[in-house]
Amino acid sequence: MSEEKNILEVEHLKKSFKVGVKLRPFQALSDVSFSVKEGEIYGFLGPNGAGKTTTIKTICNLVRPEGGTVKVLGGSFKDPAIRQQVGLMPEHAYYHEYLTAREFLQFHGKLCGLDQALLKKKIPELLERVGLSHAMDRALRKFSKGMLQRVGLAQAIIADPKLLILDEPLSGLDPIGRADVRNIMLDLQKEGKTIFFSTHILSDVEMICERLVILNKGKTIAEGKVADLIAPDSDHYEVQAGNVSPELKESLLKNSTLLVEKESGLVFEIKKEDVASFVNALVAGGALIIKVEARRPSLEDVFLDILKNTSEAEK
Amino acid sequence: MRSILTIAQNSFKESIRNRLFLNLLVFAIAMIILSLIIGTLSLGAEKRITMDIGLGAITIFGTLIAIFIGVSSFSHEIERRTIYTILARPVNRTQFILGKYLGIMMVLAVNTIAMAILVSLVLLMLGQPPTLLFWLADIMQLLALGVIAALAIAFATISGTVVAVIATLTIWVSGTLTDDLIYLARRADNPIVTGITEILYYILPDLSSFSLHTQVANNLEIPGGFISTALIYGISYIAIVLGLAALNFNHRELV
Numbered sequence: 001m002s003e004e005k006n007i008l009e010v011e012h013l014k015k016s017f018k019v020g021v022k023l024r025p026f027q028a029l030s031d032v033s034f035s036v037k038e039g040e041i042y043g044f045l046g047p048n049g050a051g052k053t054t055t056i057k058t059i060c061n062l063v064r065p066e067g068g069t070v071k072v073l074g075g076s077f078k079d080p081a082i083r084q085q086v087g088l089m090p091e092h093a094y095y096h097e098y099l100t101a102r103e104f105l106q107f108h109g110k111l112c113g114l115d116q117a118l119l120k121k122k123i124p125e126l127l128e129r130v131g132l133s134h135a136m137d138r139a140l141r142k143f144s145k146g147m148l149q150r151v152g153l154a155q156a157i158i159a160d161p162k163l164l165i166l167d168e169p170l171s172g173l174d175p176i177g178r179a180d181v182r183n184i185m186l187d188l189q190k191e192g193k194t195i196f197f198s199t200h201i202l203s204d205v206e207m208i209c210e211r212l213v214i215l216n217k218g219k220t221i222a223e224g225k226v227a228d229l230i231a232p233d234s235d236h237y238e239v240q241a242g243n244v245s246p247e248l249k250e251s252l253l254k255n256s257t258l259l260v261e262k263e264s265g266l267v268f269e270i271k272k273e274d275v276a277s278f279v280n281a282l283v284a285g286g287a288l289i290i291k292v293e294a295r296r297p298s299l300e301d302v303f304l305d306i307l308k309n310t311s312e313a314e315k
Numbered sequence: 316m317r318s319i320l321t322i323a324q325n326s327f328k329e330s331i332r333n334r335l336f337l338n339l340l341v342f343a344i345a346m347i348i349l350s351l352i353i354g355t356l357s358l359g360a361e362k363r364i365t366m367d368i369g370l371g372a373i374t375i376f377g378t379l380i381a382i383f384i385g386v387s388s389f390s391h392e393i394e395r396r397t398i399y400t401i402l403a404r405p406v407n408r409t410q411f412i413l414g415k416y417l418g419i420m421m422v423l424a425v426n427t428i429a430m431a432i433l434v435s436l437v438l439l440m441l442g443q444p445p446t447l448l449f450w451l452a453d454i455m456q457l458l459a460l461g462v463i464a465a466l467a468i469a470f471a472t473i474s475g476t477v478v479a480v481i482a483t484l485t486i487w488v489s490g491t492l493t494d495d496l497i498y499l500a501r502r503a504d505n506p507i508v509t510g511i512t513e514i515l516y517y518i519l520p521d522l523s524s525f526s527l528h529t530q531v532a533n534n535l536e537i538p539g540g541f542i543s544t545a546l547i548y549g550i551s552y553i554a555i556v557l558g559l560a561a562l563n564f565n566h567r568e569l570v
């Protein structure tokens with residue numbers, strides 16, 4: 001896996017639309033930049049309306065950018081040879097509902113130039129892979145949203161693309177379905193594919209991405225490694241302790257915050273300078289110390305923090 | 316070319332699975348069967364009446380299919396956003412338009428041939444075999460439907476389903492009245508009215524130039540040069556309309 005080669009590069013992308021009766025301009029994208037390296041799973045994170053789908057549409061030449069550049073596999077998405085190496089799964093599953101899953105994949109396979117003999121072999125394998133082999137000859141109009149997401153993923157990978165662009169691939173799936181699709185994405189990465197996927201579900205990014213870009217109000221507000229963005233907060237610590245009496249708990253809460261309270265123990269958040277005295281107080285009070293570690297913020301914390309800082313900077 | 320054929324096949328599949336198409340087909344068959352009853356009641360004119368009603372049914376139902384199925388097969392791809400995954404393939408927008416057009420033409424050809432066979436069977440039941448002229452009139456009618464389908468697709472590239480259907484219906488009605496239009500243009504006193512109607516005459520499709528209904532009904536000779544003129548006119552008109560549609564669609568943003 002080459003760490004250096006960029007497979008998707010977006011620089012200073014701008015796009016506005018005319019909206020309403022008065023056709024007032026709406027700046028959907030004001031400055032979007034990021035680059036996706038070959039072989040990685042790259043997260044594209046942002047709240048609803050941040051411009052994720054508009055960015056994907058611009059990358060896929062469905063809308064024209066007003067400024068900035070997009071390079072897909074070193075070239076332009078307008079080039080059919082480039083498109084042959086890309087699989088797109090758009091947001092919301094809008095597919096030809098009158099086709100069966102098999103016919104739908106045949107249609108997309110033929111558009112990619114795959115021959116009938118190959119498709120005959122490949123389609124059942126693909127549907128098996130996405131967990132739809134039982135619904136091969138069922139019309140898509142009878143599919144649930146989760147099933148449509150799966151068949152959408154199957155059409156995106158039918159031509160064995162180098163780059164997969166997936167717009168909210170995990171939405172509409174139940175927990176098992178989410179885990180299945182995440183595992184498929186990880187398997188595809190092992191096969192050498194690059195995956196660029198948008199989501200507003202932070203835990204999915206945390207679980208499968210190496211790097212991500214965060215978008216807000218049409219602007220890139222952060223880009224980097226997931227591990228760096230959720231680096232431990234050295235100013236705050238979490239202490240987990242068991243066997244804490246109500247009196248002890250009451251006294252400890254004077255200089256700490258209770259994060260979790262369950263049978264197995266309590267989790268407190270304290271400042272770095274209070275760690276020693278806090279631990280001493282626990283031991284003296286007869287509590288059992290289970291864990292002491294620097295607090296690791298969730299991606300949600302990071303996300304909200306960046307959004308807050310951006311809003312403050314704009315003011 | 317393979318992409319165009321794949322899109323055409325898919326479009327054909329969509330159309331024949333469309334309830335609207337099946338409903339129109341049932342009505343068309345009912346109308347042809349009705350021609351059998353009317354034919355048997357009109358002593359001495361069974362063949363004429365049956366062929367007249369049959370050709371009328373092929374024209375009307377073919378036109379409705381060309382307009383409604385033609386527009387919806389294109390605009391559904393945009394409104395339901397199924398076009399996104401198609402254009403992400405090695406397929407360009409012009410190929411997409413040609414594929415959709417070819418698909419609707421396949422539907423129209425199947426429909427026209429099936430209805431013509433049905434009319435022929437009715438004629439045989441009346442003891443009156445269909446003439447070559449009747450079949451020629453069907454082929455020319457298919458060419459006229461090709462012009463209407465091209466307009467339906469062109470309007471669908473620039474507007475939504477309802478507007479595209481209304482626009483194509485309007486052009487179809489106007490296209491059947493072009494002879495009256497030029498007559499009015501030449502009689503008008505106002506030069507502006509004359510100018511506008513003359514321009515409209517040349518822009519609107521002259522659908523009467525494909526019609527052999529009068530010849531079929533009255534068993535008349537085909538006017539000299541009729542077929543070649545209609546072929547050149549029809550194919551050129553379709554090419555220009557689809558060319559303009561592609562030109563526009565290549566610049567359209569799929570928001």
